[in-house]
Amino acid sequence: xxxxxxxxxGPISVPEEVLLEMAKPIIxxxxxxxxxxxxxxxxxxxxxxxxxxDVFIIAGSGTAAMEAAVVNVLSPGEKALVISGGKFGxxxxxILKAYQCNPIVIEPGWGNxxxxxxxxxxxxxNPDIKAVFATLVETSTGTSxxxxxxxxxxxxxxxxxxxxxxxSGLGSVPCKTDQWNIDxxxxxxxxxxxLPPGLSFISVSQKAWNxxxxxSMPKYYLDLKKYKKSMEKFDFPFTMAxxxxxxxxxxxxxxxxxxxxxxWNIHKKRAEAVRKAAIxxxxxxxxxxxxxxxxxxxxxxxxxxxxxxxxxxxxxxxxVAGGQDKLKGKVIRISHFGxxxxxxxxxxxxxxxxxxxxxxxxxxxxxxxxEAMNILFS
Amino acid sequence: xxxxxxxxxGPISVPEEVLLEMAKPIIxxxxxxxxxxxxxxxxxxxxxxxxxxDVFIIAGSGTAAMEAAVVNVLSPGEKALVISGGKFGxxxxxILKAYQCNPIVIEPGWGNxxxxxxxxxxxxxNPDIKAVFATLVETSTGTSxxxxxxxxxxxxxxxxxxxxxxxSGLGSVPCKTDQWNIDxxxxxxxxxxxLPPGLSFISVSQKAWNxxxxxSMPKYYLDLKKYKKSMEKFDFPFTMAxxxxxxxxxxxxxxxxxxxxxxWNIHKKRAEAVRKAAIxxxxxxxxxxxxxxxxxxxxxxxxxxxxxxxxxxxxxxxxVAGGQDKLKGKVIRISHFGxxxxxxxxxxxxxxxxxxxxxxxxxxxxxxxxEAMNILFS
Numbered sequence: 172x173x174x175x176x177x178x179x180x181g182p183i184s185v186p187e188e189v190l191l192e193m194a195k196p197i198i199x200x201x202x203x204x205x206x207x208x209x210x211x212x213x214x215x216x217x218x219x220x221x222x223x224x225d226v227f228i229i230a231g232s233g234t235a236a237m238e239a240a241v242v243n244v245l246s247p248g249e250k251a252l253v254i255s256g257g258k259f260g261x262x263x264x265x266i267l268k269a270y271q272c273n274p275i276v277i278e279p280g281w282g283n284x285x286x287x288x289x290x291x292x293x294x295x296x297n298p299d300i301k302a303v304f305a306t307l308v309e310t311s312t313g314t315s316x317x318x319x320x321x322x323x324x325x326x327x328x329x330x331x332x333x334x335x336x337x338x339s340g341l342g343s344v345p346c347k348t349d350q351w352n353i354d355x356x357x358x359x360x361x362x363x364x365x366l367p368p369g370l371s372f373i374s375v376s377q378k379a380w381n382x383x384x385x386x387s388m389p390k391y392y393l394d395l396k397k398y399k400k401s402m403e404k405f406d407f408p409f410t411m412a413x414x415x416x417x418x419x420x421x422x423x424x425x426x427x428x429x430x431x432x433x434x435w436n437i438h439k440k441r442a443e444a445v446r447k448a449a450i451x452x453x454x455x456x457x458x459x460x461x462x463x464x465x466x467x468x469x470x471x472x473x474x475x476x477x478x479x480x481x482x483x484x485x486x487x488x489x490x491v492a493g494g495q496d497k498l499k500g501k502v503i504r505i506s507h508f509g510x511x512x513x514x515x516x517x518x519x520x521x522x523x524x525x526x527x528x529x530x531x532x533x534x535x536x537x538x539x540x541x542e543a544m545n546i547l548f549s
Numbered sequence: 550x551x552x553x554x555x556x557x558x559g560p561i562s563v564p565e566e567v568l569l570e571m572a573k574p575i576i577x578x579x580x581x582x583x584x585x586x587x588x589x590x591x592x593x594x595x596x597x598x599x600x601x602x603d604v605f606i607i608a609g610s611g612t613a614a615m616e617a618a619v620v621n622v623l624s625p626g627e628k629a630l631v632i633s634g635g636k637f638g639x640x641x642x643x644i645l646k647a648y649q650c651n652p653i654v655i656e657p658g659w660g661n662x663x664x665x666x667x668x669x670x671x672x673x674x675n676p677d678i679k680a681v682f683a684t685l686v687e688t689s690t691g692t693s694x695x696x697x698x699x700x701x702x703x704x705x706x707x708x709x710x711x712x713x714x715x716x717s718g719l720g721s722v723p724c725k726t727d728q729w730n731i732d733x734x735x736x737x738x739x740x741x742x743x744l745p746p747g748l749s750f751i752s753v754s755q756k757a758w759n760x761x762x763x764x765s766m767p768k769y770y771l772d773l774k775k776y777k778k779s780m781e782k783f784d785f786p787f788t789m790a791x792x793x794x795x796x797x798x799x800x801x802x803x804x805x806x807x808x809x810x811x812x813w814n815i816h817k818k819r820a821e822a823v824r825k826a827a828i829x830x831x832x833x834x835x836x837x838x839x840x841x842x843x844x845x846x847x848x849x850x851x852x853x854x855x856x857x858x859x860x861x862x863x864x865x866x867x868x869v870a871g872g873q874d875k876l877k878g879k880v881i882r883i884s885h886f887g888x889x890x891x892x893x894x895x896x897x898x899x900x901x902x903x904x905x906x907x908x909x910x911x912x913x914x915x916x917x918x919x920e921a922m923n924i925l926f927s
Contacts, residue, residue: 410611
């Protein structure tokens with residue numbers, strides 16, 4: 172028997188009580204019973220998003236909600252500013268290009284923070300930029316961006332909106348949608364909400380609606396106006412993934428009960444523990460602005476990251492993620508969200524230590540674990 | 550305690566063993582373990598679709614797969630023929646219009662079969678029609694269409710493809726994708742597969758690929774070329790709804806084991822039982838070409854269908870669907886797919902009899918049940 176532990180940045184492990192909630196008999200999505208669930212879920216999602224704006228649920232992956240943010244806001248040929256610091260920043264650029272939009276791309280370099288002044292300058296130079304796209308936490312590099320700072324800049328313009336991909340970050344790190352002037356926030360179920368993948372979410376401000384009402388981009392399944400109309404009756408325009416929504420209800424209840432600040436703190440401690448442990452082992456953190464949602468650790472020269480991850484899974488039952496694209500084989504990525512506790516954090520650090528030793532890398536066993544224990548239980 | 554029974558045309562009840570399969574710990578979607586699941590599921594889906602063509606899984610509702618069929622095949626301004634006999638035929642028209650296509654619409658009238666000669670004539674008159682869209686079973690009316698017959702006509706043209714929305718019908722009634730020249734078949738999880746909603750499916754023939762490769766329609770999440778490329782490694786372009794796919798594996802295994810002909814026969818018996826029972830109660834079947842997937846029964850004059858459904862749910866725990874759009878309040882719709890057996894069929898008929906009596910309609914109790922029993926156990 173090998174116990175399985177998921178430290179991948181989505182999908183993650185789901186609490187047993189949530190799994191069993193979703194295993195309950197199916198409720199039809201157009202019944203008073205489900206309407207009550209939808210009502211509560213949407214209210215609790217607003218708390219999770221820290222917003223008074225509309226929040227909608229889409230049956231689909233996070234990318235579906237990212238696409239919704241593009242196709243509802245822009246029209247073909249229109250200009251958008253994208254901060255692209257990794258694979259998911261690039262995804263916004265790809266979607267914009269697929270829809271014949273004109274993205275101006277700021278590339279701070281993978282793992283680097285973004286220069287807010289550059290954003291300000293580009294907005295001044297290009298009065299036709301309609302929206303600014305950024306990422307709360309770039310999953311491919313484990314980098315956090317100064318969303319609050321960007322929000323201050325974009326918020327000065329009454330006719331330009333700020334769109335944030337918070338798929339990985341939401342719930343793990345602070346994201347104060349209304350306070351930070353974020354008009355559209357996109358997220359997904361398989362991260363800090365500790366749910367299986369299959370649902371995505373999108374919040375929409377009144378400022379965003381004003382622009383959405385002028386968009387001529389073709390859309391149907393992702394047409395947010397349809398969602399808004401149905402949501403007036405706590406209904407959905409298309410058959411909703413009801414079992415996942417039942418799980419969502421349970422997950423949001425727990426978050427609301429504990430308080431979202433508590434969730435942020437838990438992630439902060441776990442992430443700090445992993446970072447300090449990695450440094451104690453003599454390793455480096457890839458990002459210059461590391462997030463508390465995902466940590467990318469640079470492996471020592473000569474160790475094949477793909478094989479390392481495969482061995483972690485085969486020998487220890489632990490799933491950690493490898494690098495993507497230009498980081499393939501070079502880093503391992505550990506998520507701090509999902510159903511895991513302090514002892515799981517210690518377990519994954521111990522697993523990395525033992526595996527590094529097996530690979531012939533000089534590491535004093537427990538050197539990382541010791542650091543982590545001090546942080547986790549301080 | 551009130552036992553719940555779902556006879557809605559999706560979502561439906563899910564077998565307990567499938568619910569528990571989905572409640573198992575989450576597997577990451579890019580692991581050898583999940584790759585094996587994906588491999589088997591895709592092979593079994595081909596059996597379910599009766600095809601050797603590609604079959605892809607999309608995380609999303611059936612409408613997402615319908616939209617995929619439109620945006621991958623057509624380019625803006627192009628002409629398509631749509632057979633629209635109800636709410637879901639109309640949906641194809643709406644999607645085509647949303648994407649600036651030019652739909653020629655055949656409207657046989659709700660509940661009426663389609664005239665194949667009319668299709669043939671329109672195809673001859675309009676050499677620029679690129680695709681023909683039809684519905685296997687129109688859920689809003691419980692009507693089956695002669696898909697085999699339409700396939701014979703469209704199959705004569707090497708450059709025109711045949712697209713079928715089989716969301717409600719697939720698995721309930723025969724749909725021989727390859728034998729009937731259907732180039733694209735669309736389906737969903739919450740029908741004859743007895744799964745929760747959240748997954749949709751699409752099969753694509755080589756003839757369809759030839760057209761897809763020329764489409765200039767903007768798309769990203771629903772871009773089938775991305776799915777094809779990923780599926781070469783039994784992977785998905787976007788995070789897959791892994792728990793639903795685990796349920797799908799279980800469901801398809803059972804269907805393959807029993808044989809799909811057996812599944813068709815079960816639906817045929819259930820549907821016939823309900824139709825004959827309704828007639829024995831003095832009621833009428835709405836459709837002139839009734840399907841074995843969903844039955845729409847016309848309620849006696851003066852009975853409010855919405856209230857009737859609500860009372861069935863409140864008093865007997867039975868969810869049957871009301872009418873949609875122009876049939877609102879006039880019919881009740883009963884699905885024959887999902888996790889239900891012969892005794893559930895008897896139960897819903899008994900429930901309708903008792904409710905009709907409560908509403909003051911003259912019905913001899915068990916008159917419908919008797920007919921049903923004779924058919925179900927013959």
